[in-house]
Amino acid sequence: MALPSQAHSATADLLTQAQRLAGDRHGSIFSCTSFLGKLLEKTGVCSEIAFTRYVVSGRKPGPDPQLWLSDARLGRVPVRIYRLRAPPAGPRAGVTFFHGGGWLYGSIASHENICSYIAGESNSVVVLIEYRLAPEHKYPDAYEDCLNATIHFMKNAEHYGVDPASITVCGDSAGGNLAAAVSQTLAGRSDLPSLRAQVLIYPGLQALDFNLPSYHQNRGVPLLFRERAAFFALQYLNGHALHMQEVLEGSHIPPDMRLKYRKWVSSDHIPEKFKIRGVKPPKSTDFIAEVYETVKRFCEPNLCPLLAEDAVVQQLPQSFILTCEYDVLRDDGLLYKKRLEDNGVPVTWYHLEDGFHGIISLYDYCGLSFPSGKRGLDSIVNFLKGL
Structure with missing residues (x-):
């Protein structure tokens, strides 16, 4: 921009x-x-x-002679399509990719290097979705763009040389949130082929509890601070970040609702090895009804996929989750991994012990090189190739 x-x-x-x-x-x-x-x-x-x-709009990488790129629209949603120039032996697998950036930032340009890499290394047709951004476009606009573009792609997969039964949704950070929400919405639909898989790269999956261990352990670790995580969620929901302090403290959720979701969103479900850096129990805070009225849609699974009912989770496709140790969103991924496994969904989990939020985008960026980011990106490619 x-x-x-x-x-x-x-x-x-x-x-x-x-x-x-x-x-x-x-x-x-x-x-x-x-x-x-x-x-x-x-x-x-x-x-x-x-x-x-x-x-953060990204640098335009040099042309890759092995790849063919084209701009198009899936319905009314702008996309960029990446595929190898070499003629395929048959229909390729497809990937719809939703970029990260806290629902406020990111674009085709910012994620061109990632999607080019995935398309080239996995021999997939990758469709990068240019969804509408907050705060100009509030929830559920981004979710609806990603959902509608994915459905359009699934219905017209053969036009793009893609096997309709081999389509995966993928996203990083806020894009991981969108991928999880789209996957849940499409689960069990009889009018479309089932998704082959979902790939969630350090996804943000809930906004009920910003006091999970990873939110405090990594509260000041770039590239995503604890306060910014709440800021982004509020901007996406309401177009502003009023009541951010109350949300961080946990005053925005009624006690009975917090108790209801404790079976899914609680530090009790985080393995002990992820608490060794020290976790202080959060101070108890009073519920503020006026704040809840402004953020009650945080309890919708299309915004916070971790809150989906078991009947939906059970129908989800094979899943890949990447988490980073030095990331406030680490525990969102760990909690969703547990939910999927508890409901019989096959999960491949890849944890970067030396990783931080956003590292996949920085595997080779403006002279910076992060081997951990390259390992994470290769783990995604290997998962896609193994489907």
């Missing part, structure tokens, strides 16, 4: 400074981006969201 024209010069200088300050490659760029975005917003140059979208 381009910045307003009057901001180009100032932004270029500030971005250069941000990159120069990035001595700690595990997040200084992001930290500087946030700081500079706030500064630009206060000075009236552009909004923090517009600046951050500009910074």
Whole structure:
């Protein structure tokens, strides 16, 4: 996304400074981006969201002679399609990919390197979905774009040289949330082929409890801070982040509802080995009904897939979940892994002990190289090739 024209010069200088300050490659760029975005917003140059979208929009990789890329629309949703140029021996597998970025950021450009890699290495037709972003477009717009584009792709798979029975939904971070929600919605539908699999890359799957162990252990670890996780969820839901502190404290969920969902969302279900870095029990807080009224849709599975009923979870396809140790969303993935396994769904789990949130996107980015990100990306490719 381009910045307003009057901001180009100032932004270029500030971005250069941000990159120069990035001595700690595990997040200084992001930290500087946030700081500079706030500064630009206060000075009236552009909004923090517009600046951050500009910074994270990604660099356009050089053309890959082995890949054919095309822009299209699935229904009314813009997409980019990636596939190998070499003629296939038969129909290929298909992947619909939903990019991350907290529902506010990300685009085709920001995830071109990931989708190109997956398409080339797994010999799949990858369709990268350009869904509408918050806060301009609130929930459920992003979910509906991803769902509608996936259904369109499934109904017209043969047109793209894809086997209709070999389609996987995939996404990272907020995109993992969208992939899980789409997979649940399509589960059990008789008018469509069943999804072959779902691939969830450090997904955010609930907004009831921001006090799970990983949220405190990694609260200040880039690229996703604890406060930002709540900020993104609120922006997606309401188009603003009012009551963020109450949501972080847990005052937004009624006691009876919290008790109901405790069987699925609780630190009790996190393996003890993930608590060895120390976990302090959260302070008890009073329920605030007025806050609940503004966020009660957090209890909808299309927004928080971890809350889906067992009858839905039981129908889900074979699943792959990638988690990172240094990630506030780690426990969302662990809890969903348990739910899937408890309901008889085959799960392949890959945990990056040295990984942090967003590392897949940084396996080879602007001169930075993260072997852990490359390992994670290869684990996804190997899973897809094994289907």
